Amino acid sequence: MPRQIGPYRVVKRLGAGGMGVVYAGVDEAGVRAAVKVIHPALAEDQEFQARFAREIGVVRRVGGVCIAKVLAADAGGPAPWLATEYVPGPTLERRVLDGGPLSGDELYGLAGGLAEALTAMHEAGVVHRDLKPSNVLLSPSGPRVVDFGIAKLLDQTSITRTGTMTGSPGWVSPEEYRGEDAGPAADVHGWGLLVCYAATGRAPFGRARPEVLAMRVIGDTPDTSAVPAGLRDVVDRALAKEPEARPGAHELLEAAAAQWCGANDEEPSAAAEDVTRLLTRTWPTTVEPQPEPDSMWVDAQALASASPRPDPSDQPARPAPARFSSPPAPSPSGPGTVPTGAAARTGTRSSPPRRDYGPLKRAAGVLVVIAAFVGLFVLKPSRPSPGDVATAFLNRMAGTFALRFTGNGNVLTVTTNDFMLGEATVDGQRVRTLTVQGAHQSESFVRASDDFWWDHGDFFRPSGAAWGRSRELFATYMADFADKWLRISLGNETPWLPALFRRDSVPRPDFAAFNWLGSTLETAEVTIEGREAVKITSGSWQPGTYYVSKEAPHRILRFDLGGDEYDVTELTKSASADLIDDLGVAVRQLRDQAREADLGLPSPEWGRCDQSRCMAKVTFSPAHDLIGWSETVAVTYIHEAFDDGRKHGRVLRTCRKRTSKAALVNGSRVITCTADNASWRSWAAGRWGRGGAQPSMWAYLVRRPFSDAEVAVFASKLQIT
Incomplete structure (x- = not known):
């Protein structure tokens, strides 16, 4: 851990993200900061340097009460860093995990504070694009939005690589999953997800693999029943699938402020002022206990004051750091030190001349030194330092x-x-x-086993209601993976x-x-x-x-x-x-017992369906990169479902068709599945339409991840045959 970053004396490590490590630091004036330092392995990467420089430019342009302010930065040094105000308190994620859902003034304060932050960002021409619980800190004075690591300026071209999805799975807007541009409406969608998460204590779309979450975000509607009635309408609108149907950030701010004022029997006035006033009066000030005592900050401040201030215009190259740091040796001066020079002569009497015993003294001194070293190394074995032991x-x-x-x-x-x-x-x-x-x-x-995946397979569990809740249908699906x-x-x-x-x-x-x-x-x-x-x-x-x-x-x-x-x-x-x-x-x-599920984004289309046969067409759009694909099978199920969503029936037809990397290289492949077997005819004649029974379908790709040649590479790395 570095001791000094720019003017900041490091107190402790706070965490790490996609761009670097974040430390808590304090300067000579006692100002506490969160200092992000780019990873050493990335410091020479031009793309990361550009991204870091852009982040500094972004956060400098954003004001607002609920935004972590920029204090200082150095984007051009050998170890680029950015310092923002230190925000004591847990993340929204930690607060919910430890204390459960938010309610009352805490929930209204979160909704209003986040809306105020988005309004300030969007007025500055900035889109955050990565709103999630870990990027919201709950300080003693209100919520704070942090980490503009992938924020996108509206008046600049994003340096994100073409085809690369930014943002965190499950917290990405529907339009981003559809490959469309993400504007301010994407942040509005993120606001709705955060308020829903805070009110329910659950991720709005659950936990799952990225492609499953993509399907849920595009097609499912989060449960907002736990959101207070006054906020529920604006949250539901914020979660609309189409960006143009969502309110703007300022409308979120007005709605949240008005509802918060109403809950406190106050008349709303200016929304931003209402939020600031209510945060001051009603925001809970409980903060996660900090592991470091105040003395650590004070000691670090003292060291920062004693450290020379770096000249930003003259950054020397970094010296190679020592492998292990040891505490400085104690100063030899102190009580009992013999004064020398003029100080020694002051106030002393002159003495008579003495005989020169210099050679004899020098010889005796050599003998004493030799004896001391013999005693040190023979009688008192050396004790290795912690650094020596580690080496x-x-x-x-x-x-x-x-x-x-x-x-x-x-x-x-x-x-x-x-x-x-x-x-x-x-x-x-x-x-x-x-x-x-x-x-x-x-x-x-x-x-x-399939029993285990039933309880822990959310990351690749089918998102449809029938497949997500029916043990019988899930067991059919798990035949490929258990x-x-x-x-x-x-x-x-x-x-x-x-x-x-x-x-x-x-x-x-x-x-x-x-x-x-x-x-x-x-x-x-x-x-x-x-x-x-x-x-x-x-x-x-x-x-x-x-x-x-x-x-x-x-x-x-x-x-x-x-x-x-x-x-x-x-x-x-x-x-x-x-x-x-x-x-x-x-x-x-791995040659024949390895599998990978690719739920992708299948688009089903019904053809002719009557009592004798039923045809379904599915267009597969793989969610995974095609590199490394080996044997691939497209699986389509036609099954019984009920329109009340509470009962689920049996599989009526299973179609498994091999497909190839070449067939899917353009991103899609149409597979046809026809149910004309005895199971379909019996079901259609006896149960179709009764009790709300309807045919439904679900499809996915399953593949062997590796060819025999690739498995042979693994074996050669292990040096086995």
Whole structure:
């Protein structure tokens, strides 16, 4: 962690985002700031530099009460940074997770404050484009909108790559999913989602894979019944699927202010003034307790005052940082120091001349020094510093093949060549995980039963009412995926997995990243179960903490991650035969037991339907990149449904048709499914129309993610046959 960023003395690390790491800092005047520093790995990337410079320009143009103000910035230095006002308090996401839905003045204050922020942004010609709960902070004086990392100026061309979706899945407007431009109306839609989320305590479109969320955002309507009646109308209008049907930000502000005034028996006047006044009078001031005491800010301020102020016009190149920082050595001066020079002579009497014993004294001095060094190194063995222990530990780990983490019912083994094999316990059920290293990137898989996916498969659960709630229909769908290696992203799609299994939670056994980022490591002396140890954390790049014995050979005593403790076993290559065999079996299974669901955006169209036959046409638009596709099957189900949405029947016809990458390369493929079997004829003659029974359909793509040749690449990386 850096000690100084521009004029700010760093107090602690706040978090990290797509562009960089955010630190809390304080300047010599005591002004507290949130300082975002671009990632070192991205500092030389011209696109990221342009994006960062644009972010600074954006936030400087935006005023408003509920916007985090810009304090200072340096976009041209070797480590670009941006400082905004430090906002104490939890994010809206944390507040809802810890305390449940908002209500009363807190909910009205959130709605009004966010509307005030959007009004100020849009008047400055800025569209945020990434409104979500983690980008709203609840300060003691009201909500604050932060992180303009992907904001888009209306009078500038966005530097976002063509075809790249910005924003967070489930918090993106329908028009963005349709490939249309996102203007101020997209932020209005985000405002409606945030108010709905705050009032219900649930994400408006749930948790799911990005393509499932896209389908829900485009076609489903969030449940706003928990929103107060006075706000519900404007929230519903804000969530309209077409941008032109939504109100403007100023209308949101007026509606929220009027409803808030009414709830407090006041007459509305100027909307922005009403919001400011009511925030002052009624906003709850409960703030999430901060882990750092005020003394940390005071000490940091004192250090900032003592530090030389950098000249922005003359930025020297950054020196290579030391691998481990140690506290400065104590000054030799102090009580008992012998004065020298003029100070020593002041007020002293002259003494008579003495015989010159200089040579004898010098000889005696040499003997004393030699004796002192002998006593130091022989009688008192040196105690390595925490930095020395960390260095020795990393050097020794360079020869380790694998690390096995065990604890809390979980086991995960990580190899130096980036393979991971594990078993996790989730709600009493066992889940297997696998990460393999391909030619260019790693791929992750999870294997579980259909019972498990029924409870935890929201990220790829069908969005239709029947398929989302009918166990029978879901079991039919899961026939493609249950007890298969399902290709997914460990992290966003698997919030139920313990943090240990998420990407970037644990380093490679050789700790190559730790050596590369050695300057960010933090070390401290601790005691673990009566043993002297060194605590090693890696700053912003790895979330876990290692406790290493201070005594050579510096074994790992414990690993902590997210409040969970794990025992760690080091494995050499010669002791890893069983591990390599297990990994080899799992890798070979990818040839015929790996699957990936692509729900895409299928567009159904009914053809002729009568009692003898029924035809359905589905146009598939894949949600995933076509790179890496192998065998692909388009699956269409014609099934029974009921118009009351509460009962769901059986599958009447299943059509599975192979398709190819070439057939889908233009983004669509029409598949026809005809139900003319005995099940259809029996159902149409006996049940069609009775009790609201109607035919319905659902479709998706399922594929083997990898060809035999690609699986062979995985095997070669593991050095198995």
